[in-house]
Amino acid sequence: MMKFLHKFSSPPYFYSISGRMLPWLTALFLVLLAYGLYGGLVTAPADYQQGDSFRIIYVHVPAAWMSMFIYMVMAVSGGIGLIWRIKLAEIVSISSAPIGASFTLLALVTGSLWGKPMWGTWWVWDARLTSELILFFLYLGVIGLYNAIEDNRTASRAVAILALVGVVNIPIIHYSVEWWSSLHQGPTVTKFAKPSIHIDMLIPLLVMAVAFKIYYAIALLLRCRNELVQREQGSRWLDEVLEKV
Amino acid sequence: MSEFLHMGGYALYVWSSYGIAFLIMLFGIFKPLILHKQQLRELKLKRQREKR
Numbered sequence: 237m238m239k240f241l242h243k244f245s246s247p248p249y250f251y252s253i254s255g256r257m258l259p260w261l262t263a264l265f266l267v268l269l270a271y272g273l274y275g276g277l278v279t280a281p282a283d284y285q286q287g288d289s290f291r292i293i294y295v296h297v298p299a300a301w302m303s304m305f306i307y308m309v310m311a312v313s314g315g316i317g318l319i320w321r322i323k324l325a326e327i328v329s330i331s332s333a334p335i336g337a338s339f340t341l342l343a344l345v346t347g348s349l350w351g352k353p354m355w356g357t358w359w360v361w362d363a364r365l366t367s368e369l370i371l372f373f374l375y376l377g378v379i380g381l382y383n384a385i386e387d388n389r390t391a392s393r394a395v396a397i398l399a400l401v402g403v404v405n406i407p408i409i410h411y412s413v414e415w416w417s418s419l420h421q422g423p424t425v426t427k428f429a430k431p432s433i434h435i436d437m438l439i440p441l442l443v444m445a446v447a448f449k450i451y452y453a454i455a456l457l458l459r460c461r462n463e464l465v466q467r468e469q470g471s472r473w474l475d476e477v478l479e480k481v
Numbered sequence: 482m483s484e485f486l487h488m489g490g491y492a493l494y495v496w497s498s499y500g501i502a503f504l505i506m507l508f509g510i511f512k513p514l515i516l517h518k519q520q521l522r523e524l525k526l527k528r529q530r531e532k533r
Contacts, residue, residue, distance in 0.1 A: 278485070288489035295502040338505050346498040353494050451506060458513035465520045478525050 248473035275440030306336035314396030337375035
């Protein structure tokens with residue numbers, strides 16, 4: 237495993253294997269997406285309280301989960317880059333930031349579109365919504381800080397520290413609906429007891445969550461390849477790649 | 482079919498959620514793809530110039 241990771245983190249190997257993985261990942265993503273959309277929009281029954289508006293969960297919840305998951309990937313790989321100076325870890329960290337920011341924005345916007353018909357308001361300054369908004373600003377801060385520092389490697393180190401400090405926000409988001417009274421509903425899936433959601437509603441949700449994870453893998457590989465080309469200009473392996481283009 | 486599109490009266494909210502998700506996710510794929518093409522083209526031009 238360590239041997240594989242070592243090999244995988246070498247730039248030329250990463251570049252070629254990620255290129256070969258992308259079509260497979262894309263196919264898998266499209267199949268899962270089609271299944272999840274059909275299940276969520278067609279076969280799942282309407283909610284007895286929220287009617288058809290609950291169908292927003294099939295984008296809202298996976299997007300919100302991804303906003304936190306990607307943050308953790310960004311912070312952990314940033315930490316790995318900080319400690320062991322692994323180039324690819326730095327690249328994974330900074331490449332995750334825009335994807336995470338877009339999922340956070342998506343969670344906020346779809347939440348708003350759900351809140352308007354259900355709560356009667358687009359936005360409230362309660363704990364869940366505010367901490368998710370802070371997450372969005374953390375992502376923007378990471379992107380801004382990275383772009384503000386000229387040298388890529390120095391920038392990566394500064395960004396990793398910011399990302400690691402911001403991790404404190406993640407448990408706050410998760411437990412916000414339990415710690416403070418909130419308009420936002422409590423957890424229906426991620427709890428130890430049986431999920432309080434019907435199985436026909438749950439399965440498409442889980443499928444969509446996996447589809448979003450695969451999407452993240454695709455978007456991440458694409459961005460990592462770009463960052464890698466940017467950083468490795470003039471290296472011999474890149475010259476070989478260019479000859480084949 | 483029209484009942485499906487109607488979404489029990491929540492059509493505006495449901496379909497705009499899915500539409501925004503579609504746009505954001507599409508953008509997240511095509512932006513790096515286009516950038517990659519540009520990078521390779523520019524690097525190739527640079528190399529050809531250096532060879533001369």
